[in-house]
Amino acid sequence: MKAPSFAYAKPRSLAEAFDxxxxxGAKVLAGGQSLIPSLNLRLSSPELLVDITxxxxxxxxxxxxxxVRIGALCTHSEVEKSEPVRKHLxxxxxxxxxxxxxxxxxxxxxxxxxxxxxxxxxxxxxxxxLDAVLIIAGKKGERRVSAGEFFKALFETDxxxxxxxxxxxxxxADKSVFxxxxxxxGDYAIVGLAxxxxxxxxxxxxxxxxxxxxxxxxxxxxxxxxxxxxxSADLYHSASTKLHLxxxxxxxxxxxx
Amino acid sequence: xEQAVATTMTVNGAQVTRSIPARQHLVDFLREELGLTGxxxxxxxxxxxxxxxxxxxxxxxxxxxxxxQANGCRVDTIEGLSDSKELEKLQKAFHExxxxxxxxxxxxxxxxxxxxxxxKTKPGRxxxxxHISGNYCRCTGYQAIVDAIEEVIHG
Numbered sequence: 001m002k003a004p005s006f007a008y009a010k011p012r013s014l015a016e017a018f019d020x021x022x023x024x025g026a027k028v029l030a031g032g033q034s035l036i037p038s039l040n041l042r043l044s045s046p047e048l049l050v051d052i053t054x055x056x057x058x059x060x061x062x063x064x065x066x067x068v069r070i071g072a073l074c075t076h077s078e079v080e081k082s083e084p085v086r087k088h089l090x091x092x093x094x095x096x097x098x099x100x101x102x103x104x105x106x107x108x109x110x111x112x113x114x115x116x117x118x119x120x121x122x123x124x125x126x127x128x129x130l131d132a133v134l135i136i137a138g139k140k141g142e143r144r145v146s147a148g149e150f151f152k153a154l155f156e157t158d159x160x161x162x163x164x165x166x167x168x169x170x171x172x173a174d175k176s177v178f179x180x181x182x183x184x185x186g187d188y189a190i191v192g193l194a195x196x197x198x199x200x201x202x203x204x205x206x207x208x209x210x211x212x213x214x215x216x217x218x219x220x221x222x223x224x225x226x227x228x229x230x231x232s233a234d235l236y237h238s239a240s241t242k243l244h245l246x247x248x249x250x251x252x253x254x255x256x257x
Numbered sequence: 258x259e260q261a262v263a264t265t266m267t268v269n270g271a272q273v274t275r276s277i278p279a280r281q282h283l284v285d286f287l288r289e290e291l292g293l294t295g296x297x298x299x300x301x302x303x304x305x306x307x308x309x310x311x312x313x314x315x316x317x318x319x320x321x322x323x324x325x326q327a328n329g330c331r332v333d334t335i336e337g338l339s340d341s342k343e344l345e346k347l348q349k350a351f352h353e354x355x356x357x358x359x360x361x362x363x364x365x366x367x368x369x370x371x372x373x374x375x376x377k378t379k380p381g382r383x384x385x386x387x388h389i390s391g392n393y394c395r396c397t398g399y400q401a402i403v404d405a406i407e408e409v410i411h412g
Binding site for chain 2: 001002003004005007008010029032033036037039040041049051053077100101103104106107184185
């Protein structure tokens with residue numbers, strides 16, 4: 001199908017973007033790899049799309065203070081190829097390779113994926129596992145929100161209207177493992193796991209099992225298994241299948257962390 | 258609110274300027290406004306890959322990009338890459354290996370395959386399959402397509 005009608009604006013500065021986003025029915029357009037399908041399927045009908053891809057300074061990748069800061073407009077391909085990410089954030093480098101297909105990774109952005117908060121997406125789970133800090137800008141300035149506070153519910157985040165996610169700081173981990181089960185390469189996860197060890201503490205985040213990614217901080221494998229919530233079934237997999245698969249991933253991940 | 262936006266892009270080497278409705282995606286623009294019907298529309302929500310084109314040298318889903326977003330960009334389609342002979346070897350191999358039946362997926366498949374050939378020197382069958390995983394073919398079962406791409410890689 002074709003998208004409904006909307007107006008389009010491409011601001012050149014953050015200030016201009018905030019003004020545009022205050023208009024009724026305004027929506028942010030970044031890479032558009034989730035928004036444009038939803039427009040074409042008529043699941044979304046904004047009055048104004050504010051294309052933020054012309055804003056400068058939002059596509060840098062910097063290393064500092066034991067963390068890698070990634071600009072919100074970095075595409076998945078840019079993150080995948082980035083040397084600092086591959087070296088210091090192997091979890092994120094592995095995760096982005098699982099996102100859809102090369103042609104989609106060339107357009108889709110890190111900020112877009114996090115701001116959408118799809119429960120089956122890879123990056124929100126990585127942000128939770130790594131205890132990332134999301135940097136949000138608005139008219140009143142910048143604020144920093146931990147991933148644990150950022151994701152509120154299914155497709156809901158702490159972003160207020162007329163605010164923009166501008167970057168993310170991912171603290172490094174000592175060890176990490178990323179596992180994902182899909183029916184076909186590039187599909188959304190049946191079940192996925194992003195796990196890290198930092199200061200001998202394991203943080204394991206599951207995705208694709210419910211309305212939000214689920215973070216566990218288990219002391220033992222048994223504790224982790226028993227604290228897994230019952231997943232919600234999807235079109236192809238029952239709750240018990242998903243729970244079984246989540247435990248399989250947990251066993252595969254445990255000795256690598 | 259309908260809005261048209263003045264947009265200039267370079268399509269297959271030629272500069273075009275048009276006033277484009279904001280809601281029109283890039284492949285509809287190429288097909289309907291410029292008559293470049295080689296890029297196909299299958300699903301129009303980013304699943305099938307039939308609309309694969311190149312924007313600023315990188316492959317993208319043409320149905321998941323608004324035409325107005327291509328302002329200032331270089332856009333290359335199957336027509337451009339065929340005329341420049343960049344796809345010559347792949348097209349010959351697809352023909353010889355019977356890597357197409359109805360041909361609907363072929364332009365997108367060739368764009369994705371050529372992208373792999375530009376980026377990797379000797380990709381194996383698994384890498385080929387991974388790189389074309391976003392391009393659906395409903396006829397061939399992929400075996401012949403992978404054979405054709407492999408033929409070009411190994412000569």
